[in-house]
Structure formats: C-alpha cells, structure tokens
Amino acid sequence: MAWASSGAANFGIAAMLAGLVNKTEAELTHNASTFVPTISAVGIADIDSHDGLYSKIDPERSDLHDFKCATVNEGHTAMNRELGEWIVNKLKEA
Incomplete structure (x- = not known):
C-alpha cells in the first residue's frame, strides 16, 4: 500500500483506515498533527x-x-x- 511509504503517523493511520473501509486509496495531504490543546x-x-x-x-x-x-x-x-x-x-x- 502507498500509505506505508509516507509513514503512518496520526493522519497516516486515518488515511490507511479510510482506504481500507472505502476500498480506495485515501489522499494524504498532511501526515502529522501538531495540535496542542x-x-x-x-x-x-x-x-x-x-x-x-x-x-x-x-x-x-x-x-x-x-x-x-x-x-x-x-x-x-x-x-x-x-x-x-x-x-x-x-x-x-x-
């Protein structure tokens, strides 16, 4: 899967799961989050x-x-x- 080469951190995991559920590769615009409450x-x-x-x-x-x-x-x-x-x-x- 293409997501593995970009790293599956934060949004990468979400993109991977969305791809599995939708049976199509999800576009990964941002791989990581810098959210601090x-x-x-x-x-x-x-x-x-x-x-x-x-x-x-x-x-x-x-x-x-x-x-x-x-x-x-x-x-x-x-x-x-x-x-x-x-x-x-x-x-x-x-």
Missing part, C-alpha cells in the same frame, strides 16, 4: 478528562504568568496579527 499549552488543567480539556481559559489558574491566546483557532505555531501585536507590545514594555 490550549488548556495544556497554557498550563491551566490536565487534559485527561472531557471537562478538563474543554474548561474555560482562566489566567488566574495558569502555570504561566503572562500569555495571550488567539481569539480564533489557528494552526499550532501560526502567527497572526493579533498575536504579533501582543508580542511587539510586550517587547516595548520590557
């Missing part, structure tokens, strides 16, 4: 339960002292204007 990224709660994973972002409960989360979902490590302006302002304050 915001709750985990800013150290607010454990992600081992549904309630923990989807809890509200409360800066008072965070292990981090100063952070900003994007107001829209972005790919992991994606830079947007909102976050860039926050970083520039933090550098000006330093």
Whole structure:
C-alpha cells in the first residue's frame, strides 16, 4: 500500500483506515498533527478528562504568568496579527 511509504503517523493511520473501509486509496495531504490543546499549552488543567480539556481559559489558574491566546483557532505555531501585536507590545514594555 502507498500509505506505508509516507509513514503512518496520526493522519497516516486515518488515511490507511479510510482506504481500507472505502476500498480506495485515501489522499494524504498532511501526515502529522501538531495540535496542542490550549488548556495544556497554557498550563491551566490536565487534559485527561472531557471537562478538563474543554474548561474555560482562566489566567488566574495558569502555570504561566503572562500569555495571550488567539481569539480564533489557528494552526499550532501560526502567527497572526493579533498575536504579533501582543508580542511587539510586550517587547516595548520590557
């Protein structure tokens, strides 16, 4: 199968299973995922339960002292204007 040569990590496994179910090779656009739940990224709660994973972002409960989360979902490590302006302002304050 073609999926084996591209590696079966994360989305590779999903593509392989979709191909088996549909009896046709699935197109694998991205082989890996870089998803980091915001709750985990800013150290607010454990992600081992549904309630923990989807809890509200409360800066008072965070292990981090100063952070900003994007107001829209972005790919992991994606830079947007909102976050860039926050970083520039933090550098000006330093």
